[in-house]
Amino acid sequence: MQTMNAKDAISASLAECFISIGDERYNFMQAINLEASIEKTKSEVPILGRTGKGNKATGWKGTGSATFHYNTSIFRELLANYKKTGQDVYFDIQVTNEDPGSGAGRQTVILKDCNMDGGILTKFDADAEYLDEDMDFTFEDFEIKESFDVLPGMKR
Incomplete structure (x- = not known):
């Protein structure tokens, strides 16, 4: 029986995340975590x-x-612009996972036409070590630009 090598687990913190809003591209290095999924x-x-x-998939x-980390105003500015103009802004999120110690290689996924559900305008916490914030969003499309490699032993 073949099993996965422990070295092939992907390190949770070795990722890159970029946000593209219009013509601007930001290294979203203050991200702590991000998770996106589709529901059929x-x-x-x-x-x-x-x-x-029976059950037939009809969409997603x-x-x-x-x-x-609570150290950027980019998303608050998008919310303020929506409040002032009524014009909503959509953006793309690109996430790349790559652990050089893993045989899985690299995966890059682009979430297209993301739209925030809302956001924090301001906050403080005199008892906290640092400030963070959460953002929920939807996306209209996605593209898998790079896929992980098939690990040895997976294919028969």
């Missing part, structure tokens, strides 16, 4: 001759969340 929407399909129904929805 399905319709139940009645099938003659079966007691149960992309959602995500991020936690980052």
Whole structure:
């Protein structure tokens, strides 16, 4: 029985994250964590001759969340612009995971047309070691620019 080598686990902190808003590109180095996922929407399909129904995928929805250090006003400025003008701003997020010690290689995913659900305007905490903030968002599309390599023993 072949098993994965421990060295092939991807280090949780070895990633890069970039935010593109219009013509501006930012190294989102203050990110602590980010997670994005898709949820398939399905319709139940009645099938003659079966007691149960089938399920057919009919679409998907992309959602995500991020936690980052409270040391940038970029997202607050987007919210302020929306308040003033009613014009919402969409942006792209690019995440690359690469651990040079792993045989898995590198993966890069671009989340396209991201839109914040809201955000923190201001905060303080006299008892905290540092300030961070959370952001929930949706995205309209995604592209997998680079995929992890298939590890030895995975393919038969």
